[in-house]
Amino acid sequence: MSFLVHRKTRLRETVKSLGGAAVGALTIGMLRATRYFDPIKTADLFGRITGRIGPLLREQKIARANLTAAFPEKSPEEIEAIIAGVWDNLGRIGAEFAHIDQVWDYDEAYPLKSRIEIPPRTHELFHQLRLDGRPALIFTSHLGNWEMPALAAVAHGLDAAILYRRPNIASADRIVQEMRQVNMGTLIPAGRDAPIRLAEALQKGQHVAMFVDQYLTGGVEVTFFGRKTRANPMLARLLRQVECPVHGVRIIRLPGHRFRAELSEEVKPVRDEKGQIDVRGTTQAVTDVVESWVREYPEQWLWLHRRWR
Structure with missing residues (x-):
């Protein structure tokens, strides 16, 4: 039994390592590729992308709960508008980071x-x-x-x-x-x-x-x-x-x-x-x-x- 547990643990570690390497390679590729494009247009694009993907992630609920507690006086519509701005800002930062030496x-x-x-x-x-x-x-x-x-x-x-x-x-x-x-x-x-x-x-x-x-x-x-x-x-x-x-x-x-x-x-x-x-x-x-x-x-x-x- 201990042998099987050890094998499973090593398998998980290997998969995690390979997954991390893949994500790392993707990150490097995206950052380097982004540098070949206009920084302002890329920031606009990244802002739109995160604005669409963000609401599908669990962080959307975290942000909504945080904002509702921090600003109890704000309406649900105002809260959602703030969250939309958060996703837009996050996407733009990603594009701007790729051009950090020019920004x-x-x-x-x-x-x-x-x-x-x-x-x-x-x-x-x-x-x-x-x-x-x-x-x-x-x-x-x-x-x-x-x-x-x-x-x-x-x-x-x-x-x-x-x-x-x-x-x-x-x-x-x-x-x-x-x-x-x-x-x-x-x-x-x-x-x-x-x-x-x-x-x-x-x-x-x-x-x-x-x-x-x-x-x-x-x-x-x-x-x-x-x-x-x-x-x-x-x-x-x-x-x-x-x-x-x-x-x-x-x-x-x-x-x-x-x-x-x-x-x-x-x-x-x-x-x-x-x-x-x-x-x-x-x-x-x-x-x-x-x-x-x-x-x-x-x-x-x-x-x-x-x-x-």
Whole structure:
């Protein structure tokens, strides 16, 4: 009996490995093929494709449940319109990622002719970060085009270290890293040694960036849209080791295939009675900023994952 169980286990592992290899090859092929086509037309096409396929997936129900709980005042029609925007945004990100080395189109001398819009205050804050000689912690969320904040940092001369999550498929990870290494700073994969590497980057004066808007089992409890959930406390824990400015960055999708890059004002950390960084309170302060962003552009946030458990 144990022999049969072992055979079945090996068979499942082999099938899983072959399936992963096939998906990885398909991902690589799609990304490389997409680069041969017009990026704007491809983004439109991908948006239409995900807009049709998305409602057939189980994530559609997850998004509907999330939005209904987050916005009880919205009608079912408004909820469905937001979800449609979510699928459209997701498809466009896929097409834009394939052209990640071309999508950052900004010329400070001719801002009106650029595809990226940068408010004066964001310009001022970026230059302040670049010139103050200090490290900084930058957080972002799965809003708008969430691959572009790293491009914004490097485009403004920041020495950036970016925490990212590797795809589960090794071959897909290689092509993703290859594309992300174009003007995205130092890439640090999530893992056991990530906190150490990120702390070292801060100690070297780098600007460390990370996502903060996904559920983390074992994370600290925070309130998001009035509901309890858990968030990654890594940013606040790093701040305990290296005190530095904290800012949020988002890239909002605008009509006409344009974007607006925004850097928030400094988010002040919460401190305990001893004056130390309060990890839970600071994580909540960062979460509050993300919530304000999502409330402003709900159709551009990734409602497809289970943010509340």
